[in-house]
Amino acid sequence: MASSIRVRATSNGDITEVQALIQHPMDTGLVKDPKGELIPAHYIQQLKFECNGKDVFVADWGTAVSKDPYVKFSFKGAKKGDDLKISWTDNKGASDTTTAKIA
Amino acid sequence: MKRSLPLAMLLAFGLATAARAANEADYKAAYATAEAASKEAAGLRNQWTVTVSTLAAAKKAADGGDFDRATAAAREAEALAKASIFQAASEKEAWKAMEIR
Amino acid sequence: MKTRSALLLGSLSAALVAFALTSPRVVAADKVDPVADAKAFQNFFFQKFPDVKHEDFVNGPYSMNADMKRQWQEKEEFPPYEFALDAGKEMFATPFKNGKTYADCFPNGGVGIRQNYPYFDEKEGKVVTLELALNRCREANGEAPYSYVKDEMASLTAYMAFTSRGKPMDIKIPDDPRALAAFENGKRYFYTRRGQMNFSCASCHVQSPGERIRAEVLAPALGILNAMPIYRSEWSGMGTTSRRFVTCNSQTRAVPLEPQSDEYRDVEYFLSYVANGLPISGPGARP
Numbered sequence: 001m002a003s004s005i006r007v008r009a010t011s012n013g014d015i016t017e018v019q020a021l022i023q024h025p026m027d028t029g030l031v032k033d034p035k036g037e038l039i040p041a042h043y044i045q046q047l048k049f050e051c052n053g054k055d056v057f058v059a060d061w062g063t064a065v066s067k068d069p070y071v072k073f074s075f076k077g078a079k080k081g082d083d084l085k086i087s088w089t090d091n092k093g094a095s096d097t098t099t100a101k102i103a
Numbered sequence: 104m105k106r107s108l109p110l111a112m113l114l115a116f117g118l119a120t121a122a123r124a125a126n127e128a129d130y131k132a133a134y135a136t137a138e139a140a141s142k143e144a145a146g147l148r149n150q151w152t153v154t155v156s157t158l159a160a161a162k163k164a165a166d167g168g169d170f171d172r173a174t175a176a177a178r179e180a181e182a183l184a185k186a187s188i189f190q191a192a193s194e195k196e197a198w199k200a201m202e203i204r
Numbered sequence: 205m206k207t208r209s210a211l212l213l214g215s216l217s218a219a220l221v222a223f224a225l226t227s228p229r230v231v232a233a234d235k236v237d238p239v240a241d242a243k244a245f246q247n248f249f250f251q252k253f254p255d256v257k258h259e260d261f262v263n264g265p266y267s268m269n270a271d272m273k274r275q276w277q278e279k280e281e282f283p284p285y286e287f288a289l290d291a292g293k294e295m296f297a298t299p300f301k302n303g304k305t306y307a308d309c310f311p312n313g314g315v316g317i318r319q320n321y322p323y324f325d326e327k328e329g330k331v332v333t334l335e336l337a338l339n340r341c342r343e344a345n346g347e348a349p350y351s352y353v354k355d356e357m358a359s360l361t362a363y364m365a366f367t368s369r370g371k372p373m374d375i376k377i378p379d380d381p382r383a384l385a386a387f388e389n390g391k392r393y394f395y396t397r398r399g400q401m402n403f404s405c406a407s408c409h410v411q412s413p414g415e416r417i418r419a420e421v422l423a424p425a426l427g428i429l430n431a432m433p434i435y436r437s438e439w440s441g442m443g444t445t446s447r448r449f450v451t452c453n454s455q456t457r458a459v460p461l462e463p464q465s466d467e468y469r470d471v472e473y474f475l476s477y478v479a480n481g482l483p484i485s486g487p488g489a490r491p
Contacts, residue, residue, distance in 0.1 A: 006282070006286060006287075008281070008282060019281070019282050021282055021284070021286065021287075023287050066440070067440050068284065068287070068440070070282070070284075145459070148461065148467070149398055149458070150458070150459040151399055151400045151457055151458060151459065152399070152400070152454060152457045152458065152459050153400050153457055155459060183400070186400075187400075190397065190398065190402065191398075194396045194397050194398070197397070198392055198395040198396040198397070198404065199395070201395040201404060201406050201407075201410070202391070202395050203241075203244050203245050203248045203410065204241075204244050
């Protein structure tokens, strides 16, 4: 299976712009399936972006974030060619990590 | 004018029957005609979702012993089915008026 | 005197010419003429929206609304159908249990052929859509068919559309009375009002493209299938052409037909044919 994380990071002078799309059901635990049974909560608890050993973006999420979340932000202090490491962990203990080069 | 006559008849009929409480026989008769009309609409491939749900509501009310409500719902379902049959018949030719030429 | 009679004669002959020109048109109206229909259909939209570039119609509501278009262009840099596209690519390349692949079922290995679907199969005497052909391919190779409305089917068609992006829609109507009948039947379905709302497909997508229906902007009928399958934020997932037809029907409070029923196949044939020449833009993203 391909990675659940898609990232694009582009450097524009001093500022690096990051876009990421994560494939995750983000079930709230309040929705019922067609049989009428509750779908248990299943959501990302922490999403982290690291660059050069420093956290540049950390999000503590709950159930109020949509399915397949999309994130966009920018930060200072990185340059072209630097590695950006993205990782998430969810409430069921699952996680995924990927690394992207800043272009 | 042509269409208001059956409408008036339907109204009068509705008022006359509303005077007494409906019983199971009323419901069964109303449901049978409604079901037949809805089958005809389905046969024309022009069933309306509201016909199906109103018929289901009639059945549910009857299962709960509320024949007043069940009969009323069955009659409504019949009217909806009849309207969809009318639509299918009139659209046989009327669609051409919409066509881009 | 002489000029007067010449004028009279002139106007008489002009009237005759006009009559001669109009009368075959009246006769033709009863005959199935897909070429004339497609021309009239495209001209209607080109004249209604003179500022919209012809190839832009395939972008649906975004061709009608500048603000939505800007948001969409940003979204396209990171499109929501990307996961489905990757999944479709992987599925397409994965062999069946018998070792064959989807590529064996399609001309040119299934790559860059979306613009030729649906086509009229003269053996069967019916319209065959891409979704139908995919499921037939599965069944011929001993696999269970997929649901026509979403998930796997949408991923597969997303990949096939992606490999055909930019190619002009190229639907053929063979010289076969059954093909003409299918086209005519699709046209009839498109314009026929149905459901408690008394809406036809044309009520929204011919009469009101660019207008709002609740919070949404209606897409023009011209080129509407070129963008299929689509990721709809409203569905938070992918949907096929079949899914679009089914939900359109139920929104007008008509009980939808079964996916890939004759009517749906015919209306897809009609809509695709009248969009001939416009580029494939699928998979698309819609609000």
